[in-house]
Amino acid sequence: MxxxxxxxxxSQVLRDPQAVVVAHDTPADLGWLAPRLLAISGVGAALFGAVVGSYRGGEQVLYAAMKLPILLWAPPLLALPAIHAAWRACDVEVSYRRLAVASLAGMARAGVLVSAxxxxxxxxxxxxxxxxxxxxxxxxxxxxxxxxxxxAIAGAIPAGGHRRWIAATGSLALIGLLLAQTGWLLRPFVARPTTAVALLRPVEGDILSGLGTTLTSSLGLYGDWDAGRDGLLAREPR
Amino acid sequence: MNATTATLALLGAWLLLGGVTALVLARRGQPAATALSALLAWPVLVPLLADAAPRHAGPFATRIDTCFTALRTALADPSATGIVTAEELVSLEHALRRADGRIGMVDRLLAEEALRADPLALQLDRARGLAADEIESVLRGVVQLRVQVGLVALAGDTVPVRERMRELGARVRAMEEISLA
Incomplete structure (x- = not known):
């Protein structure tokens, strides 16, 4: 075959990512799958990024399309060794290679879904x-x-072990935190039409302070904090 | 160094590690697409670095790929879950690949003009033929295993599949023992 x-x-990663993980568990499979699944997730995330950037328009479409795949890839890639260690600590025998294939399948699935x-x-x-x-x-x-x-990643974890909830909660928290902070470092994705366009904004505060400001501002309560008008490749609005 | 510079420095370090991984993978004969993927996503490709040095594939490498990919796809079906463990399958496949690699090595020896003239070469050639026949036979057994997986989906009796798996494993182990003796 x-x-x-x-x-x-x-279609397989969308319908049944577990089947992809089970059917590809040799080193040769990993080498074959990695570029393909990265391409699927990258193209999907870039399409979504272009739409996100369209809120501001201009160069922001390109910048957001470039940064969205990184936002999708970074959390599972950075968290992979820690997730592997957490499950091993709970006596769950899962190979690093299996987790790597599952992460790639998970990223590809998320990429297809964001493009949808x-x-x-x-x-x-x-x-x-x-x-x-x-x-x-x-x-x-x-x-x-x-x-x-x-x-897709969780489904690749075999049964057994003890106190699995610790590894499951820890893995979820770690990926969530990494997603949030990576998003903060790579912002802006959605830029105000009146602000400067920049590839990367200077790092001001952290994700939690930024979320708080966004929530209060969305309720019409504006404080004295505002996004900086400088940053990498920054350009003032015309 | 401000925070944005620190972010860019981290990105540079990431790409540097990715570049080194990509270079090592390319030198080990991985396809260009795989090596390039390592540039961005090296943590998922680290298991490929743990693989021993590049192995010489034998004449059955493609057939082993084909047989095991097809078997894994059949076993991935929900109705076939749990019949054969991933570890059993990987162990059988690796043993076959090792046997195939040994035949590949013998083929390279027999291709040398000077060694072909040696009286022992005939004996080596005969032993190579026997080993190749055994690999052929085990690969046919793997194909039959797929048929039996299909029967499990209909009849639900997993015993024949497990027995066949055990038999194949024993035959491959016997090949290893003979070659080690």
Whole structure:
């Protein structure tokens, strides 16, 4: 039997990522799968990023399309060794290679799902919704697409061990925290139409302070904190 | 160093590690796409670095790939869950690959003009033929295993599959023991 085409693989990670993990557990399989699953997740995330950047328009479309795949890839890649160690500490025998394939399948699944959500996000963006609401909408959709991706990783963990809930909660918390902080470091994704366009904004505070500000601002309570108007490749609005 | 510079420095370190991983994988004969993937996603490709040095594949490498990919796909079906463990399958496949690698090594020896003239070469050639026949036979057994997995899906009796798996494992182990003797 020949290897599946990239379209078949896309369909498999969407319908049954566990089957992909089970059917590909040799080193040769990992080498074959990695570029394909990264391409699927990268293209999906870039499409979603382009829609997110369309809120501001101009160069922001390109910048957001470049940064979204990194946002999708970074948390599982950074967390992988820690997740492996956490499950081993709970006496669950899972190979690093199996977790790596599951992470790739999870990322690809999330990438396909965010690209499917892109038109839904585009609709409110095209009628110019309020900025803070657009940020929350973006974050919500990312979480919505990310959860089925996480289930692909969780499904690869074999039964057994003890106190599994510690490893499960720790893994989820770690990925969530890394997603949030990576998003904060790589911002802006949704830029205000009146602000400067920048590839990366200076790091001001952290994700928790930023979320607090966004929530209060979305309720109409504005404080004295505002996004800086400088950053890497920053350009003032015309 | 401000925070944005620190972010860029971390990104540079990530790419540097990725570049080294990609270089090592490329030198070990991995396809260019795999090596390039390591540039961005090296943590998932670390298991490929743990693999021993590049192995020379034998004449059955493609057939082993084909047989085991097909078997894994059949076993991934929900109706076939738990019949054969991933470890059993990996162990059988690795043993077959080792046997295939040994045949590949013998083939390279027999291809040398000087060694072919040696009186022992005939004996080596005969032993190579026997080993190749055994691999052929085990690969046919793996194909039959797929058929039996299909029968399990309909009849639900997993015993024949487990017995066949045990038999194949024993035959491959016997090949290893003979070669080690």
């Amino acid at each position: 020949s290897r599946p085409s990239i379209l078949t693989l896309t 959500l892109a038109p839904i996000l585009w609709l409110p963006y095209s009628v110019e919704v309020e900025y803070h609401f657009s940020v929350l909408l973006f974050a919500g959709m990312l979480v919505l697409a990310g959860l089925p991706g996480l289930t």
